[in-house]
Amino acid sequence: MAQDEVKKEDILFSKCCDEWLELKKTLVKESSYFNYKFAVEKHIKPVLGQKTLQDMEHYDMNEFIKIKKEQGLTSSLKELLVRVKSILKYTKKKYGINFDFDFRSGYVAKAGKLEVFTEKERLKLTKFLIETDDIRYLGILICLYSGLRIGEICGLKWKDIDLETKEISVERTVQRVYTGMRVKSKVIATLPKTAKSMRRIPIAKNILEILKENKKKYDENDFITTGEIDKSFEPFTYRYVYKQALKHCEIPYKKLHCLRHTVATRCIRVGMDIKSLSEVLGHSNIGTTMNIYVHSSYEVKKKYIDRL
Secondary structure, eight states, X not given: OXXXXXXXXXXXXXXXXXHHHHHHHTTSOHHHHHXXXXXXXXXXXXXXXXXXXXXXXXXXXXXXXXXXHHTTOOTTHHHHHHHHHHHHHHHHHHHOOOOOOOTTXXXXXXXXXOOOOOHHHHHHHHHHHHHOOOGGGHHHHHHHTTOOOHHHHHTOBGGGEETTTTEEEEOOEEEEEEOOSSSOEEEEXXXXXXGGGSEEEEOOHHHHHHHHHHHTTSOTTSBTTTOOSSOOOOHHHHHHHHHHHHHHHXXXXXXXXXXXXXXXXXXXXXXXXXXXXXXXXXXXXXXXXXXXXXXXXXXXXXXXXXXX
């Protein structure tokens, strides 16, 4: 539709959001669709939904960024802007409207310090996880030696542990998604987030024996963290289990994702190449791995400066 055929003042941006969602529903998996819908309903429509296409044509996106920051949205703001940009691209293509503003001018993501466990904390946590008989904690131990994401751990079954090849297969992830229906959310088990996330990870020798002993007690289709065939933890609940483990060990709280960061930084320190690390972590590309983990530590810089 040409631009002069569109009454820009009569079309609300919320309509474009809904049309974009309907399109995405046919193109992406269920979990991705619900995540997009949550972003639109929770964050985009309340700010931009009642604006017309004429308003949006000259809208300063820095104002949207400012509003979301004031609401406390920081870590996921970049991803939210990607959603807005996608909707605008759809709108431009369908209605012939050209949106002329710079998405990046008002938002620069701050590179936070990567939080990892100290060696003392890691060893203390490992000792507790190996010695406990509580099956709920086994997933945390696997995380600490594989770098799996929390949803991947919640979705892990005993059939995914191959003791002959000594590999862990990542085949599914568990997550709670927003639906927008009367029941606002639901827990689903689905394929991992990207094709690269479906991967095989070598089992660390430190945990091989404990996996062998535990696998004898369960059926192939039992979830590892519950020991039951039809019941898995959802990520929110499993974070509580993780907090309990830290409390047992008297370790200051760190996010569960720090287990993954700890694995990655240790892999780099022992000399693993970036391509292999990227495959272990299930990143969609090597650039992601490099941006997050490849940086010189203070100790390394000091070592070389002291040689001057």
